């Protein structure tokens with residue numbers, strides 16, 4: 001069935017399901033607030049069935065999206081893998097533009113929707129394909145690894161893509177004594193510390209993670225005795241002070257292993273809201289740095305994009321071929337992993 005044709009209406013999203021989903025956000029919001037989302041959540045569920053759509057949500061999405069309407073939740077790598085495997089006609093990417101582009105590269109025959117066309121990423125905007133070509137000219141023969149937080153054009157200009165979950169593995173897979181690593185300078189430093197490969201970095205930064213400081217982490221540790229988990233997009237002094245450094249899904253795995261009484265996630269603050277129901281014994285201390293791009297996605301624009309099938313993400317064929325090669329090469333390194 002083509003993606004634009006409607007299927008019969010779904011069975012109602014009833015109050016029992018509403019109450020079940022509320023149990024996952026009950027630590028965060030009063031029932032009255034959850035009730036205010038009910039109509040839109042129910043309408044989105046109906047549209048999802050009519051469109052044969054799947055909703056993928058990054059770990060930084062608002063809790064009412066993450067627990068209310070997402071079929072799949074995860075980090076960039078997990079969402080890319082799901083996009084590649086999904087048999088849905090329509091993929092709604094609740095995340096930012098590069099995530100929707102990656103989904104389109106891996107599912108080129110599906111409609112990929114990004115609920116807000118301006119949901120971008122400061123890191124992805126910090127480098128162009130021309131910059132990658134200039135780096136290659138300065139370092140002839142040195143392979144280029146690009147972080148998934150890049151445009152399709154940058155992926156096409158690179159040899160292979162990586163995420164924060166597999167960056168070291170991807171760099172080492174090239175078997176080269178040196179590697180150009182773009183665009184995040186802090187993730188590059190994180191990789192450089194964990195490999196003997198010489199890393200040639202770019203100077204890109206995430207506008208959310210670069211604001212954290214090592215002093216802030218030490219203050220949290222002193223005042224709260226909390227277990228501190230930081231994303232590798234944070235500055236190096238933050239990474240050095242943290243008890244664990246890893247991707248958003250890596251942080252969830254670390255929480256599962258350590259089960260701390262208190263935790264601070266040094267990353268986008270919706271993440272703690274989304275995971276807290278899975279760790280009832282852990283008290284989450286929340287430094288609140290929000291990603292303005294991730295926060296552009298709302299239940300209202302998810303509903304509207306499913307209704308109107310717009311904004312759709314497309315990648316020009318000339319770019320898509322090489323960009324897909326770069327992403328696929330990463331996925332082929334370990335095709336069985338979900339994140």
Ligand code: 13P
Nearest residue numbers: 075076077163164247248
């Ligand atoms: P993850 O790949 O760890 O989910 O991170 C994506 C991102 O944009 C972090 O800012």
Ligand code: SF4
Nearest residue numbers: 121122123206208291
């Ligand atoms: Fe980009 Fe930073 Fe937002 Fe992640 S948190 S999407 S890296 S701006």
